[in-house]
Amino acid sequence: MPGDSAKPVLRFEHVNVSFDDVPALRDLSFELGEGETRIILGAAGSGKTVLLKTTMGLVRPDSGVVYLFGQDITGMTEHELFDVRSKLGMLFQESALFDSLTIEENVAYPLLNQKSIQCPAEDVSRRVREALHFVELDQTLARFPSQLSGGMRRRAAIARAVVTEPPLLLYDSPTAGLDPITAHTIMALIVKERDLSNTSSLIVTHRYQDGNLVAKFRYNPENGQLVPSLNGHESPRNTRFLVLREGSLVFNGTQAELEASSDPYVMKFRRQAGG
């Protein structure tokens, strides 16, 4: 497998999670190497968000082990987890920007509150501006999240996730509820972040075309556009697809394997691409 050479950033080993005796993740195992991307597909309620929250240590598994950057995080206390989480950036489903803070304060929040990130006070403003420039939201510093459109909020949340330059990024349905053009802008930002900072990422989505974009395109820094990578087939970076069904992993493979799969549940996601 092409992923074997990369050092694993994240490893799930037989992870089970349940809420009030209802299983959310069942015996889930997979690995994510440095610089790799996993596209996680699945129907609503299949455990995609729980998977990301388990990765962050926001949800504790009932059994199994999660290794993040080589450390077992399943037994850590909340205070120990703060250190590990500072190496992660997460885009939440509905952006989860703090309503009471301005966009500038929101983006500065991880720099100011994460103890292991020693960001000198004079650098905060510059880094916030850089992160907002990255998502093309330079003019919104003093605005509140409620004054922005859904797509702009999503972009501000991406800025908050990348401002600490974490080596691993988690995206929870980055395009949910957005129109196709805005959705494309958001996905282009995710590809841009991957290619410029060489980050590993987990991307949860229910839209196959999002995964297709990540797998087949790369960011061209010269004109700022996405261009088909190499000969339009496999991305030079290792992108694999995971498909979840009711908490179980039913598919783990490359895009070519996904497209060749005859499993009716897996085929359902692929079919969306045509429509």
Next chain:
Amino acid sequence: MRFLIRWVLTVQEFYLLAGRALRNIFRKPHYADDVFLQMDNIGVGSLPIVVLTGFFSGAVMSLQLARALAQWGQKGRVGTAVSITLVRELGPALTSLMVAGRNSSGMASELGSMKVTEQIDAMRALGTDPIQKLVTPRLIATCAVLPLLTIIADFVGMFGGYMVANLLLDVPPKQYWTTVWQALEWDDLTQGLLKPFVFAFVIALVGCYYGLNASGGTQGVGRATTQAMVVASVLIFVLTFFITRIFTSQLVSAS
């Protein structure tokens, strides 16, 4: 059986939250800004309703008790009755109920909205303990301002009683205020200030507990808000009985 298990779990989680919130008072980081913001919100914000309820509860006590006292020709001692009922019971209970209605529900809806929009998770993801940042400042602020609000309500209530006694019952001002003053003992003040302090824990922790445990979108926030207000109000009534019982049993054994 399921209901019982759920109830026991709720109580357990509530105590865990209370324990963490209290422990965080002595732990860094301290969010002093948030404490003052909440003091302003709970204290200054509740002042109008506390003054209004205080005034009218004093006035109505004056009216009601004067009628009872008049049967023994003791209408002039209406100040005694108003003063004791206000300081011991009505001041703390009514003030706390008002603040519970306003702030327990407010905390539950604010924290509940943050919970269902994943802002609480985002806070944890970005290196902040939500209990430290959200619950502890609300607890400190409520404990600080509720006794003060009660004192204000007591005074305004006595003044309301005076207005009725003087204007409607023809009790001379001097007689009213003398009876008010003489009726009070240290014991009444202790009881009258201990109660709001205890109720402050109930108001802040119940509000925050239901907020942090909200689930199921906006509907869940509405449910959390209602539950917080109902549970806080009922607990205030239950606790006021037990605190009064403790104080009166001391009096009984002393005499």
